[in-house]
Amino acid sequence: MENIAEFGVGRTHRRWKITWQRLLPWLIPVALIGFWQLAVSAGWINSNLLPSPIAVVQDGIGLLQTGELPKNISISLYRATAGFVIGGSIGFILGLLNGLSKTARALFDSSIQMLRNIPHLSLIPVVIIALGIGETAKISLVTVGVMFPIYINTFHGITSIDPELLEMGRAYGLSKRALLTKIIFPGALPTILVGVRYALGVMWTTLIVAETISSSSGIGYMATNAQEFMNMDTVLLCIVIYALLGKLSDLIAKALENICLAWQREGSAKA
DSSP states (O other): OHHHHHHHHHHHHHHHHHHHHHHGGGHHHHHHHHHHHHHHHTTSSOTTTSOOHHHHHHHHHHHHHHTHHHHHHHHHHHHHHHHHHHHHHHHHHHHHHHHHOHHHIIIIIHHHHHHHTSOGGGGHHHHHHHHTTSHHHHHHHHHHHHHHHHHHHHHHHHHTSOHHHHHHHHHTTOOHHHHIIIIIHHHHHHHHHHHHHHHHHHHHHHHHHHHTSSOSSSHHHHHHHHHHTTOHHHHHHHHHHHHHHHHHHHHHHHHHHHHHTHHHHHHHHHO
């Protein structure tokens, strides 16, 4: 009976611990929002300069009902996703190629590193002149911003593989394809996923700037348009939406890490 009681207590304790770990990341944001609402309600902050969270939510509900909010969110998601897929694919292919081939590395890496050190947002005038102010220009900026974090982390992950592991694989008679799929890529995957996570942050930062310049749709356009009419409710709403989308992207990146690196945790547990 005592063992059953101890098991029950231990199980309850684990449940509380898991619940607490899930709630802990939201503790500071919720506390800040609560203080923000209190400060506006108590008159410590002028509501014309900084509307309350309730006013921001009400503004969001109004824009949701008119259809303006979902339309602009979907447009921003399309631009972000298209730019990430294109830029991420280019960065990954170049990182893989230069990491595996010394000839390709000598030919391309120096030029890529020089381009990488140019702030990609400084290319906005060039992009507008070359591509105009349409969707292609905005997606191109996101593509450039995303490409380099993926490239540098893929390249670093592949070139950092332990040479002794490669030598062992060759000693066991593994083909080049088997070396890539069984040793090189799994070993580089943690670093590549770090690049993906960083690139997701760059993606939203680039999109914010791209959508505030000569745009007629998207979340950034909503914020710029609201700023011209001193509509702080919508400006803050757009900031909150970007923050939530960034958090969602980070959760997706973490989930991807958990799925792709499950073998690594299982190996550590067995060891």
